[in-house]
Amino acid sequence: MGRYIGPVCRLCRREGVKLYLKGAKCYTDKCPVVRRPYPPGQHGQNRKKLTEYGIQLREKQKLRRFYGVMERQFRRYFEQAARKKGVTGEVLLQTLERRLDNVVYRLGLAASRREARQIVRHGHIEVNGRKVDIPSFLVKPGDVVAVRENSREHPRIKENLEAGGAHTVPAWLSFEPEAMRGTVLRLPTRDEIDAPVQEHLIVELYSR
DSSP, X not given: XXXXXXOXXXXXXXXXXXXXXXXXXXXXXXXXXXXXXXXXXTTGGGOOOOOHHHHHHHHHHXXXXXXXXOHHHHHHHHHHHHXXXXXXXHHXXXXXXXXXXXXXXXXXXXXXXXXXXXXXXXXXXXETTEEOOOTTOXXXXXXXXXXXXXXXXXXXXXXXXXXXXXXXXXXXEEEETTTTEEEEXXXXXXXXXXXXXXXXXXXXHHTO
């Protein structure tokens, strides 16, 4: 599965909001969104007003970049959400939140989802006692996500835990710092998902 390898701060500036792609830097005054609050590029400060389609497209791109998902995979998530019961936009957000790399980030084991993806890919995480190195693996209620025994001295993981993280563990997860282990208690509600998007616009975009 492909991934974006370019400068991530450009993505935040393009969407006009902090997507927290750079870890600790996003919480300081050095964040480019704070220092240059306009889109990147030669004509960034002279952008025209967006059309209805443009607004919907930006919401989709914002959510895709927030979770670090490529276009084809995002489309597949939407199609799966549309087939399930419930509000399509909320089901889509729940699916993205259930990604293993996102759960590792939410537990505070990584400073960003990008770092969490790398930690998972390098085989440092196990689910229910079995190694899982697929960032897109979807957890479910009752699953136990933990740092593998031989990875508990990993410097970045220890550093992130000692820092306490810039965010708190959400209520739909529980975490035991000493054991480096978290449990998925239930599916998250919309109020517990801090994705800065209006998901109904994404549903309207794909319904065209």
